Amino acid sequence: MAIQFNSTNLKTEPVSFEGALLKGIAPDGGLFMPLEIPKFSAEEIRAFSAMKYSEIAFEVGKKFFEGEIPEPDLARIVREAYDFDVPLEPVFDNKFVMRLDRGPTASFKDFAARMMGRLMQFFLGRRGGRLVILTATSGDTGSAIANAFYGLDNIEVIVLFPEKEVTARQRKQMTTLGKNVSIIALDGKFDDCQAFVKRAFADPELEDMKLSSANSINIGRLIPQSIYYFYAFAKLREGAPDDDIVFSVPSGNFGDLCGGLIAMKMGLPVRKFVVATNANDEFPKFLGSGEYHKLEPSRNCISSAMNVGHPSNVPRLVALYGGVMDEKGVIHKMPDMEAIRRDMFAVSIDDPATERAIAEAWETHRLLLEPHGAVGWAGLMRYLERGEVDDGQLCVSLETAHPAKFPEKIREILGFDPELPPSLEGLEQKPEMFDKMAHDYGEFKGWLRGRGGKDAAIRPTKDEREKYHVNYQKDTNFAASARLLQSKWREKKGYQELKLGNFLEIEFAKSSKANFLTDRIKQLVVQEVKRIKKEGGLIGEPRIWNNLLSSQPLCFNLFGELYYNLDLASEYFRLLFPGKLEEVKRIKFEYSPGRGNNKYTDDNSAFDVFIEYSSSNKRGFIGIEVKYAESLKEESNKKATNYFMQHEQRYTELTNNTGIFRQRSIEMLKRPPLSQIWRDHLLSIATKQDYDEGFFVFLFPRQNEECQKAVDEYRKNLISDDEEQTGFYPRYLEDFINILREIENDDWTKELQERYLGA
Template sequence: MSDVEPLRYHSTRGAGPAVPISQAIAAGLAPDGGLYVPEALPSIDPGAFDPQGALADTAATLLAPFFAGDPLASELPGICAEAFTFAAPLRALPAHPDTVMLELFHGPTSAFKDFGARFLAACLRRLPRADARPLTILVATSGDTGAAVAAAFHRQPNVRVAILYPDGRVSPRQARQLGCFGDNVMALRVAGRFDDCQRMVKAALNDTALQAQLPLASANSISLGRLLPQMSYYAHAALGWWREHGTPLNFIVPTGNLGNAVAGLWVHEIGLPIGTVRLACNANPTLPDYFAGAAYAPREAIATLANAMDVGAPSNFERLRWTFPDEAALRVQLQAHSVDDATIQQAIARHAREYDEVFCPHTATAIHSLDRLRSEGNNAPWAVVATAHPAKFESVVEPLIGHPLAVPASLAAMLARPAASEPLAPTDDALCDWLLAHG
């Protein structure tokens, strides 16, 4: 154990003791139902990073203060090397000058969730457990999280994964990915919305009687073990741009549950060269309405083409409010733009026709937001965050571009497997009963 004073973590809701990061990662959710946040965000000098370092090196330097004094601190370089085995490249976009795309879909399941899921799995493998019973990882997914977590934990000893997804509200290829693993991974198709899945997972994690019978943990972005590693690709991209151009890089982030966006904002807050962060949302109005000045009002999610962002009650809003406790300052810091399905389709079709660029529906919300900024005369350097490979959404994308999409090899291998899932009612009791029956 290091003699460095450890950074401790407390709940966004203020109840309960502060805990070390190992405990926060193992628990997933704080006992009072809040999300774990550090007592204070550290400050990091951009000069502390190796200019020649790979993404894993950037991650190890970036996250070291968050793990200081914890038993996992000495393991951090190995965790990062194990998790970040694929790139997150910045690629120039021909549509606009000073515009790049941060491609986050080169992992095993072709979505940005691979980074956080693999990091969390690497952490949990290194944490000692007094309980010899299998640990059940609960995951609510609106499309991509579940497959990433399944791939990260597949066949890991003494761990099982239960994935809850809204039946009929993910793409056919996403659904097949979720059900193709088998072994220690179980896919549950919930007769409801993503918000139902998310509520059910939170209720199970907060059920002390259930936890006494069945050890549970979370792998959603409510988990620090998922959110913290997502900071790494923002830091790596921003530092690379800053070294080459001498200016901060601005980001447009497609978002629904706010985890990916909060990761980018935390990189800005710790002192690295990120400029403005803008949120691109689908037709779900919770965040755009709030940033336009309305009171925060969670509501039922609307089904859209950008289904992984179909969230009406974003969990990480609690972390956002903790980061910017002054509501007026938060609304100055962030803007959120809503993009409906027709506009998503137009953006995909136009960029394919004019620039031979193909985007998934989620990335298309950010592309439209960029087009709007440029049309308004904004010439700042922007990075569009590409969250998933378009081949995961062939039923949406291929009719718009007029030709089949090449499928990444790792995705093709998953789609070739048989897939299975079980139906589940959208109630807390239904999940509790299922967990106990399969415990």
């Protein structure tokens, strides 16, 4: 059974990993943690010694994601995320530095960000929708997140950083990207940036923005950070049954440390964690006194990414030891302090000690460290001075960033510039793009509300609309763009228009079937129109023949060839819905299991496309509703209300008996723009009585903002975002077409993409 995740504040219901990942912060303001931590046996951990990093990542991921991510997808995710080296540099007497700086942004944050980005993309691709990643950075997090999510068309990234507390190279790694990445320099400290982010998550007026976090407060970053602890031990262990290891972790927001603690709880034999902070020493003092006090304001140190006066992940650490701390740092239940002190040695390393560590490591061992890694190394040296372990004890200190990211400090202390890694070459010449902002949450909130959304459709110019005869004033921005696209396709084909550029002349359209892309699809449409009429179904004529903008022709153009090739259909739907089905048995169009039948919805509702499939000796179905340029407001409120009144008893019965709708949701669901989604969803629920399983897909273009708003609003009326539970699967047309082109790259799919997506 899949592991569930609960809030550290213990005031919300547990959620799946998918829910925790995409939400970021729990509704009660706490951080998500697994209800149980899976275990590795000693034999399983010993087997890691023969594995590559990505293979260890796969084994760790399986423990947490089993039941949510199919193994082939997880294997692909970790293989793509971890395509760089993880050097373990020997220093002296079984003491090593693990260099976590070989990723694309030369920071340990790459390990978490790259896997997290791919996990989010996997779940968003499966469920539809888009996210706005809002994150604060004290240095490396921002560049790692920005690069990991850069160019993803269903995710927008907004990063806040303290203007005066990051290096020029750290800043340029964020501010030179553009596209779906926006950067804000805040006149304040990291804690101020983090406070803005947390406040935005809790702001009810920003709820519709679908905010999610990519800081270490997101569980999707924490779990990947446990992997390199297993890797270090696996590669350095000597083979004795009682092998153990000491880790020294430079600690700022404490995500890295919590990843290590999770690894230890999973069975990794860690003798001690050295928790090395800079002059922001609230945690070492907590271990000493048992009293936790935030440090406000945080202290500015040369290890800038660790300038944190109240580490966001301390509540997770407290939770791992049986306590409860809220997001403000108030402890409501004390953790087991004796166990914490047994497992951890905490030490504060100020700037002079950090600079000495950089100099001594180079002079004594030719070990090149930057300020954060130097804090970790100095902390380890302090621990060894206590004499608690033998000289040959295996110890690993984490180097979290490449020294070339701090050239000024290295030059000042050691007298030379560190060599640039490939990921930093050419950075100085790139132009920067970022906004500056005062320490004013109101200004920040206004910026968020007015940012416009980078994936929004842009309305074509009036001149262009008039040129192609599609200047219809009532169109939404997307409908105007789609109408123009269809008119351009018509002109390219040499077809004559009728009234508007997206209409064909009626007699020509009926005789030529020019609205359809292949000869077989044309034959299928003629066949299906006759059948649908005979069965009393609804088919829009002459719209299906001559309206290029209509979603009815789109249904046939997208799924028609699959009707004739069920092997291709099976491969296609397996890719669209991994783990859901094995073989497509039948494809139907404008299908209802029983129009006007009280066994179902008692009305004339029908699916645009209906897929019957088999899976593990089970019969299943996918009911699909397809939209293109529609706004879901075409049906008047009066008509929808009258329709509801005619079928109120059955609609109410189905809604209340399923257990997936919130109480008193019918008042919202019965009206446009939600009414049609609701009726089709109810039809899928009723149809399940004829099958072992089934679900409803609402398919629409990503830039159709009206459909997206309706989907977001509809989800608010469901008890959960878990698609398995609700049977509601919103999906994007772009993903359906792009995946089809991957497996069937021929004239049909090429024209399908060109006509409906414009590419």
